[in-house]
Amino acid sequence: MLMRTDPFREFDRRARSAAGASARGTWSRPAPMPMDAYRAGDEYVMVFDVPGVPVEAIELNVERNVLTVKAERRPTDVPEGVELQAAERPLGVFSRQLFLGDTLDLERIEAGYENGVLTVRVPVAAPAGPRRISVNGSTSEARQEQADEAVVRVPSS
DSSP: OOOSOOHHHHHHHHHHHHHTOOSSBOSSSOEEOOEEEEEETTEEEEEEEOTTOOGGGEEEEEETTEEEEEEEEOOOOOOTTOOOOOOOSOOEEEEEEEEOOTTBOGGGOEEEEETTEEEEEEEBOOOOOOOOOOOOOOOHHHHHHHHHHHOOOOOOO
16 A cells, blocks of 8 residues: 655655755756766766656767766656556756866767666776977078078168
């Protein structure tokens, strides 16, 4: 049998409401999205829980080393004439922003979605190794000739 009221859940809801938090996110104020992150070899992996969200409702954007993940879960259609017993799944917009370091290759980010889990992989950029830098220059005679050509001679009066 389902309980219609849960005193602890109600207390938690009221505490969140008093703090200004909402289980229902909007585009202007999205709800947080749970995430795990780890490094596996030469890539960072971030795993987001977004169950019940169709792949078309997930957005990934990278701008100035900031990865933004947004997802929207819409309410499911409840058949007419049915009395809803519980509605605990959070609905609305969920979002997460991550600041990515300069050592990551932002051009090769990959994302996959399976069984309500979004996996984002960001490879580590190839390290900048030592390299030889050539120095272009001219001999002192060539520099003197260039300087003579640049001098404008004014006739004396």
